[in-house]
Amino acid sequence: MAAAANAAASSKGSLKEDLTCAICCDLFRDPVMLACMHHFCKPCISRYWRGTQGPVTCPQCRKEFSCKQFQTNYLVTAMVEKVRATTSDTYLKNLEKQLKETLENHRLRKDDFVNSIRRDKDKMETIKKLGADLQARVKGEFRALHQILQDEETCVLEQLRREQEEELEKVQHHLEAIELALRELEENMRVLQQASADTENVVVTELPQLRPCVRADIAPEFDINAFCSKYMAPMQYITWRKMFKSLKPGPSPLTFDVDTAHPSIYVSRDKTVVVECEAVIPHMGHNKRFLQCINVLAAQGFQSGRHYWEIEVGTKTKWDLGVASEAVDRHSRIKLSPESGYWTLRVRNGNEYSAGTQPWSRLQLGCSPKRVGVFLDCEERRVSFYNADDMSLLYSFTNGPRGKVFPFFSPCISDNCQKPQPIKLIHYPPVALSG
Numbered sequence: 340m341a342a343a344a345n346a347a348a349s350s351k352g353s354l355k356e357d358l359t360c361a362i363c364c365d366l367f368r369d370p371v372m373l374a375c376m377h378h379f380c381k382p383c384i385s386r387y388w389r390g391t392q393g394p395v396t397c398p399q400c401r402k403e404f405s406c407k408q409f410q411t412n413y414l415v416t417a418m419v420e421k422v423r424a425t426t427s428d429t430y431l432k433n434l435e436k437q438l439k440e441t442l443e444n445h446r447l448r449k450d451d452f453v454n455s456i457r458r459d460k461d462k463m464e465t466i467k468k469l470g471a472d473l474q475a476r477v478k479g480e481f482r483a484l485h486q487i488l489q490d491e492e493t494c495v496l497e498q499l500r501r502e503q504e505e506e507l508e509k510v511q512h513h514l515e516a517i518e519l520a521l522r523e524l525e526e527n528m529r530v531l532q533q534a535s536a537d538t539e540n541v542v543v544t545e546l547p548q549l550r551p552c553v554r555a556d557i558a559p560e561f562d563i564n565a566f567c568s569k570y571m572a573p574m575q576y577i578t579w580r581k582m583f584k585s586l587k588p589g590p591s592p593l594t595f596d597v598d599t600a601h602p603s604i605y606v607s608r609d610k611t612v613v614v615e616c617e618a619v620i621p622h623m624g625h626n627k628r629f630l631q632c633i634n635v636l637a638a639q640g641f642q643s644g645r646h647y648w649e650i651e652v653g654t655k656t657k658w659d660l661g662v663a664s665e666a667v668d669r670h671s672r673i674k675l676s677p678e679s680g681y682w683t684l685r686v687r688n689g690n691e692y693s694a695g696t697q698p699w700s701r702l703q704l705g706c707s708p709k710r711v712g713v714f715l716d717c718e719e720r721r722v723s724f725y726n727a728d729d730m731s732l733l734y735s736f737t738n739g740p741r742g743k744v745f746p747f748f749s750p751c752i753s754d755n756c757q758k759p760q761p762i763k764l765i766h767y768p769p770v771a772l773s774g
Contacts, residue, residue, distance in 0.1 A: 358419050361399050362387060367419045371409040375402045378415055431538070437546065438535045445528045448552075452521040455558060459514045462561055463507060469563065470503040473570040480574040491578050499570060506566065509559040516556065523550050568732050571721060573647040573714045577730045592766040593648050593746055596638040599669070601629045604750065610638070614761040615750045631672040636663060637746035637764075646715045648746060649727045651763040653709055656689035658762060659749035660711055662722055664740055681747060682722040682736045684711065694724075694734040702734060710765065713746065715739075727765075 360367050362383035369381040377399045379387075388395045394403045474496060481492035527549045534547045594610035602619040606612070613635055629635065637648075652658055659675060661683030668679075675681040676697040683695035690707055693699040710727035720739035725732055753759045 355422055358415065358422055366423055367415060370412050370415045370419060372412045372415070373397050373402075373409050374404060375400050378412060379409075381409070381411075384409060434545075435535075435538055438531060438538065441546065442528060442531045442535065445524055445531065449521065449524050449528070452517050452524065455517050456514060456521070459510050459517065459558060462558075463510050463514075465563075466503060466506050466510070466561060466566075469566060470499065473499055473567065477570055477574065488578060495570075495574070502566065506561060510561070513556065513558050520552065520554075523552060526550055527552075564735065564737060568723075568735055571716070571719065571735075572723065572725070572730070572732065573645065573712075576647050576712075593637040593639055593764050595748070595764070596627070596636050596745075598625045599627045599629060599745075600635040601633045603633055604635050606635070611764045611766065612761045613748065613750055615753055615759040627669065629669045631670065632749065633751055634659075634669075634747065634749045636748070640665060640743050640745045641715060641717060642743040643717050645717070647712060649710050649712045649765040650748065651710050651765055652686075653760055653763075654689075654707075655686075655750070655760045655762070656757065657685075657687055657751035657753065659683050659685040659695070659747070659751065660713060660724070660762075661695065661747050662713070662715055662740060662744040663747035665743040665745060677736065677738065677740075680740070682739055683747065684724045684734055692733070694736075700734070704733065708733070715744070 355366070358367055358370075359365065360370075360378070360380045360383055362379055365380075367378060367380050370378050371381045371384060372378050373384070375397045377397050379398070384398070387398055388407050391407075394405055395407055396403050477492065477495055477499065481488055481495075530547050530549060595606050595613055597606050597610065600606050600613065602621075603615055603617075605614050605616045605620060615633060627636075650660055652660075661675075661681060663682075664680035666680065667673075673679050674697060675683045675685070675695045677695075678697065681695055684692065685695060685699075686692050686707075690704075692702040692704050692707075694702060704726075706726070708726035708728060711733070712725035712727040712730070714721070714723040714725065716723075716739075720741065721735060721737055722739045723732060723735040748762055750759070750762050
């Protein structure tokens with residue numbers, strides 16, 4: 340590029356010499372051409388011939404002419420004006436300003452690329468650390484299942500490894516693209532810096548040729564929740580569902596707490612079924628009872644460890660499920676939200692599923708679950724909901740409760756045209772999950 344700039348400067352100098360009047364030794368002013376094809380300033384040739392009687396001669400080649408005759412050369416005039424403009428102080432200052440601005444823009448883009456590379460490397464470290472943490476968690480889960488689950492453990496770890504590699508590969512590709520773009524940018528900066536330095540010695544009339552900037556795509560997003568969700572799930576229980584004939588684990592059974600049931604809720608004798616009823620059931624007054632909303636809690640509460648339970652909802656078109664803090668207000672009508680002490684999933688109109696955030700987070704599900712699994716991880720503060728038929732994740736709260744919580748249920752008020760349908764707690768052989 341420097342050689343090209345020098346060549347351009349040399350060519351410019353040669354052109355300036357060709358457009359210089361041989362009489363005044365300056366750029367042509369109002370250039371005219373004699374019959375011998377030599378050019379001079381009109382005032383210069385007029386002064387040169389002033390007082391001459393008879394034939395005149397060309398000052399350059401000494402050719403004689405019978406009369407004082409010349410013609411204006413508009414093409415040379417235009418060329419002279421262009422050279423004069425491109426060698427002016429104003430033009431050179433503007434060119435120097437453009438060089439500085441272009442260099443500064445490249446510096447800013449370099450900073451962006453450097454920052455993007457740093458973020459990519461940090462992201463890769465996060466992925467690696469998460470991958471290592473998840474591998475340790477998976478191994479811990481599978482140690483409790485011993486040799487019978489060795490094949491399943493290997494399968495899950497391989498899937499995690501592939502997903503980790505896929506995530507790392509995405510970021511690696513972006514990192515390589517950014518590094519390539521950075522190298523191209525630095526090369527352009529070198530050329531611009533050289534051109535900027537050359538302006539002190541030679542006349543530069545245009546920006547040097549730059550390499551086209553490599554397009555840098557937006558850095559791929561890394562969804563930590565999506566990456567972690569299947570490995571933060573109740574893995575022992577999921578595996579047990581796959582190997583039911585060989586194993587006999589299951590979640591600890593829950594029962595409904597009659598003392599918390601709204602007066603419009605009927606609780607079965609074995610405390611595993613609740614259903615909304617039209618008549619108000621007389622209950623002994625109790626501070627634990629819900630009075631404004633059709634709610635009920637489980638008798639069992641949790642404040643440590645990991646716990647999983649399932650609820651059969653069948654074809655009910657309205658319900659709310661989840662967990663509630665021990666200290667929730669049970670006598671007022673409030674919104675079900677984490678801010679109020681509730682982490683819930685709900686359905687309305689049979690297929691409108693939402694997570695109990697504020698505002699509600701609408702969920703798009705492929706099918707309506709007949710059984711819903713709730714997984715509570717007190718240490719990780721996670722509350723997750725699953726379609727218990729295939730253990731697909733429906734929603735997960737990652738900023739879950741602190742302190743003691745109870746499984747929460749609401750059969751809701753049924754539509755007038757429908758017969759109230761029950762909610763049922765599903766009991767399996769009483770084998771508690773580890774933790």
